[in-house]
Amino acid sequence: xxxxxxxxxxxxxxxxxxxxxxxxxxxxxxxxxxxxxxxxxxxxxxxxxxxxxxxxxxxxxxxxxxxxxxxxxxxxxxxxxxxxxxxxxxxxxxxxxxxxxxxxxxxxxxxxxxxxxxxxxxxxxxxxxxxxxxxxxxxxxxxxxxxxxxxxxxxxxxxxxxxxxxxxxxxxxxxxxxxxxxxxxxxxxxxxxxxxxxxxxxxxxxxxxxxxxxxxxxxxxxxxxxxxxxxxxxxxxxxxxxxxxxxxxxxxxxxxxxxxxxxxxxxxxxxxxxxxxxxxxxxxxxxxxxxxxxxxxxxxxxxxxxxxxxxxxxxxxxxxxxxxxxxxxxxxxxxxxxxxxxxxxxxxxxxxxxxxxxxxxxxxxxxxxxxxxxxxxxxxxxxxxxxxxxxxxxxxxxxxxxxxxxxxxxxxxxxxx
Numbered sequence: 001x002x003x004x005x006x007x008x009x010x011x012x013x014x015x016x017x018x019x020x021x022x023x024x025x026x027x028x029x030x031x032x033x034x035x036x037x038x039x040x041x042x043x044x045x046x047x048x049x050x051x052x053x054x055x056x057x058x059x060x061x062x063x064x065x066x067x068x069x070x071x072x073x074x075x076x077x078x079x080x081x082x083x084x085x086x087x088x089x090x091x092x093x094x095x096x097x098x099x100x101x102x103x104x105x106x107x108x109x110x111x112x113x114x115x116x117x118x119x120x121x122x123x124x125x126x127x128x129x130x131x132x133x134x135x136x137x138x139x140x141x142x143x144x145x146x147x148x149x150x151x152x153x154x155x156x157x158x159x160x161x162x163x164x165x166x167x168x169x170x171x172x173x174x175x176x177x178x179x180x181x182x183x184x185x186x187x188x189x190x191x192x193x194x195x196x197x198x199x200x201x202x203x204x205x206x207x208x209x210x211x212x213x214x215x216x217x218x219x220x221x222x223x224x225x226x227x228x229x230x231x232x233x234x235x236x237x238x239x240x241x242x243x244x245x246x247x248x249x250x251x252x253x254x255x256x257x258x259x260x261x262x263x264x265x266x267x268x269x270x271x272x273x274x275x276x277x278x279x280x281x282x283x284x285x286x287x288x289x290x291x292x293x294x295x296x297x298x299x300x301x302x303x304x305x306x307x308x309x310x311x312x313x314x315x316x317x318x319x320x321x322x323x324x325x326x327x328x329x330x331x332x333x334x335x336x337x338x339x340x341x342x343x344x345x346x347x348x349x350x351x352x353x354x355x356x357x358x359x360x361x362x363x364x365x366x367x368x369x370x371x372x373x374x375x376x377x378x379x380x381x382x383x384x385x386x387x388x389x390x391x392x393x394x395x396x397x398x399x400x401x402x403x404x405x406x407x408x409x410x411x412x413x414x415x416x417x
Contacts, residue, residue, distance in 0.1 A: 029057075029058075029059035029060045030060050030314070030315045030318055031060070031061045031062070031063060032053070032060065032061070032062045032063070032087045032088070032315060032318050032319060032322055033062075033063050033065055033086040033087050033088070034049070034062060034063070034064050034065070034086065034087065034088040034089075034322065035064075035065050035066075035067050035079075035086045035088065035089040035090060036064055036065075036066055036067070036090050037066070037067045037068065037069055037072060037090045037091075037092075037305065038066070038067075038068065038069055039066070040140070040263075040265055040305075040340065041090075041335070042268075042334060042335070042337075042338040044334050044337075044338075045331055045334040045335055045338070046064050048325075048330065048331055048334060049062065049064070049322065049325055049326060049331060050062050050064065052325050052328075052330075052331075053321065053322050053325055056321060056325070057318060057321055060318055062322060065086065067090075069092070069246075070244070070246075071383075072091070072092065072095065073095055073098065073379050073380070073382065073383040074383060076089060076091065076095075076099065076104075080099065080104045080310050080311070080312065081104075081312075082312075083312070085310040085312040085313060085314075086310060086313075087309065087310060087313040087314070087315060087316075087318070087319040087322070088307060088308070088309055088310070088313075088319050088322055088323065088326075089307070089308055089310060090139055090305050090306070090307050091136060091305060091306055091307070091308065092304075092305055092306075092379075092382075093124055093127045093128075093138075093141075093302070093303075093304050093305060093306055093371065094127075094371065094372045094378055094379065094382065095378075095379040095382065096127045096128045096135075096136040096306040096308075097127065097128075097130065097374070097375070097376040097378070097379070098376050098377065098378070098379035098380065099135075099136070099308070099379075100128060100129070100130035100135040100136055100308075100376075101130050101376040103311055104308075104310070104311055105135035105136055105308035105309060105310065105311055106135070106308070106309040106310065106311050106313065106316055106319075107133050107134070107135060108133075108134045108135060108136075108137055108308070108309065108323070109133045109134050111320055111323065111324070112134050112137070114324050114327070115137050115323060115324065115327040115343075116137075116327050116343060116344045119344045119345050119346050120137065120138050120343055120344065120345070121138040121141055121341075121343055121344075121345060123141075123302065123371065124137075124138030124139075124141060124304060124306055124343070125137070125138060126374075127306060127371070127374075128306040128308070135308055136306035136307065136308040137306060137307055137308070137323070137327070137343065138304070138306055138307075138343040139304065139305040139306055139307040139326075139343055140304050140305060140335050140340040140341060140342060140343060141302060141303070141304035141340075141341040141343075141366070141369075142263045142264045142265055142302075142303050142304055142339070142340055142341050142362070142366070143263075143264060143300050143301070143302055143303065143341075143362060143365035143366040143369040144192065144193065144261050144262060144263055144264070144290065144300045144301060144303065144365065145261070145262070145263075145264050145287050145288070145289055145290070145358075145361050145362060145365050146167075146259060146260070146261050146287060146288050146289070146290050147252065147259070147260045147261075147262060147266070147267070147270060147285060147286070147287050148160075148258060148259045148260075148285075148286045148287070148288070149252075149255060149257075149258050149259075149281060149284055149285070149286075150284045150285065150286045151284040152174065152178055152181065152255065152258040153174070153258060153286070155177065155178065156173055156174045156177035156178055156258065157173075157177070158170045158173050158174060160286070160288050161288075161291050162291055162295055163291050163292070163293065163294065163295055164196075164197070164200055164229070164290070164291055164292060164293045164298060165293070166291065167233075167290065167291055168229055168232055168233055170183065170259070171183035171184045171232070171233045171236035171259065172232070172235070172236055174236065174258040174259065175235075175236040175237075178258060180238070180256075181238070181255065181256060181257060181258055182236060182237040182238045182239060182256060182257035182258065182259075183233075183236030183237070183257075183258055183259060184233050184236050184237055184257065184258075184259040184260070184261070185237055185238075185239050185248060185251060185252050185256065185257025185259065185260045186233060186234050186236075186237040186239055186261075186395075187237075187239040187240055187241075187242075187243030187244055187245055187248065188234070188239070188240065188241040188242050188243060188391055188392040188394075188395035188396070189242065189243060189244040189245070189388040189391060189392055190244065190245040190248075190391065191387040191388060191390070191391050192245065192301045192303065193245075193261045193301075194226075194227070194230045194391055195299075195300070195301045195370070196290055196298045196299055196300050196301070197226035197227065197229045197230050197233075198218075198222070198223045198226035198227065199226070199298070199299040199370060200226065200292055200293040200298050200299060201222045201223070201225040201226040201229075201293065202222035203217055203218075203220055203222035203223030203224075203225070203226050204217040204220070204222075204223070205217060205218070205372060205373055205411075206373045206375075206411055206412075206415060207373075208373070208375075213412075213415075213416050214373065214375060214411070214412060214415035214416055215412070216407070216408035216409075216411040216412050216415075217408070218390075218404040218407045218408050218411075219401065219404040219405045219407075219408050223404065224400060224401060224404060227394065227400050227404060228400060230391070230394060231394050231395075231400060234394065234395045237257070237395075238256070238257075239251070239257070241392060241395040241396050242392050242395075244388070245262075247269075248260060248262055248266075249262060249266045249269040249270045250269075252270060252281070253269075253270045253271075253273070253279040253280065253281045254279075254280070255280060255281070261290060263303050264339050264340075264341070264351070264352065264358070264361075264362045264365070265338055265339035265340050266339075267285075267287070267339050267352060267355065267358055268338055268339055270285060271285060287357075287358055287361050288361060289361050289364040289365040290365065292368075296368075297364045297365055297367065297368050298368065299368045299369070299370050300365055300368065300369050300370070301369065301370065301371075301372075302366070302369035302370060302371050304340075304341070307323070307326065309323065327343060327344070329344070329347065332344050332347050333347055333350055336348075336350035336351045336352075337350065337352075339351065339352045339358070339362075341362070341366060348363075351363075373415070375415050377414055377415050377417070378415070380414050380415075381411055381414050381415065384410070384414060386407060386410045386411065386414075387407075390403055390404075390407045
């Protein structure tokens with residue numbers, strides 16, 4: 001299991017656990033390496049971090065190294081146990097406990113107040129806390145919202161849905177009315193967008209029993225009802241059946257899909273291309289919160305990240321200096337302006353400031369957002385890619401009940417192993 005591998009790697013590397021007390025030394029000039037994942041952190045924020053850090057720490061430099069979400073758990077497991085560990089790392093909120101629980105991160109309790117204290121997103125603080133101490137602070141949050149091409153909706157004669165059933169029906173209508181266009185653009189591996197259908201039908205991913213074991217729930221009647229709806233919406237999609245959610249806004253902004261459910265911060269990549277030039281959807285883009293089974297906003301996956309200092313950072317004091325910049329109002333406001341929900345709750349009203357209407361949609365969606373099971377081994381489930389494989393098979397017409405039964409078995413073997 002990956003958690004056991006990480007534990008062994010940390011032990012072999014003779015890491016002094018981050019919770020141990022030490023007297024901070026005077027920071028020495030050095031190069032600080034910060035690992036950010038994917039392209040979600042805007043360039044303005046990266047530039048601000050580098051310039052501010054180097055101004056505040058003369059003689060030292062900060063280098064940002066971008067990692068990929070695919071395979072991140074394995075990449076971090078190797079890097080955090082090596083003698084060349086990065087100093088600061090971003091990790092998915094659902095992956096954080098896999099590392100906090102084995103001493104891979106430095107204890108941040110001593111600077112928690114400097115990072116925001118009680119102003120930090122509580123759910124993400126919980127995700128980054130182990131044994132009462134904070135090891136991975138919230139970085140940003142966000143919920144998935146639905147973007148749609150207003151011109152294509154008008155052409156197909158459909159309107160913004162108010163229930164999940166209407167949303168599903170729209171997907172088929174749009175696909176039929178617009179040949180060559182996905183009703184809902186949905187690559188097969190994208191399991192994040194499937195969770196609302198399960199939750200809205202009363203299903204769960206997995207529940208913990210009184211004896212501490214986990215019972216996976218994909219094959220429950222409630223979850224199966226949601227998975228049947230997933231298959232119906234996937235049938236309206238012309239996205240690759242084995243594709244993932246990376247850069248899904250590119251085909252969408254090229255009018256290959258009439259609807260796209262994506263993290264709120266995708267807005268900026270939809271209305272502007274890689275050269276920051278307006279796209280075809282700049283003037284024909286609408287958005288709404290995914291509707292629930294009985295109306296209102298559906299329960300959607302609460303995406304986002306935590307950020308931590310490696311327990312093996314060679315320059316922890318300089319790393320703390322960089323963390324304080326990351327949690328400054330200035331840096332967090334840049335994240336908010338890019339459509340990310342900042343780590344500080346007091347800055348939440350700045351989200352997507354260029355579009356107040358979108359800010360309201362994000363708030364509506366985030367109000368009902370949920371997390372994956374709170375198990376330190378959940379990161380192993382993601383790393384094993386059993387969810388991605390499962391939904392690819394659904395996208396290609398597999399037997400949903402049989403696949404769900406096998407998935408439950410696979411998940412339980414990991415969580416209870």
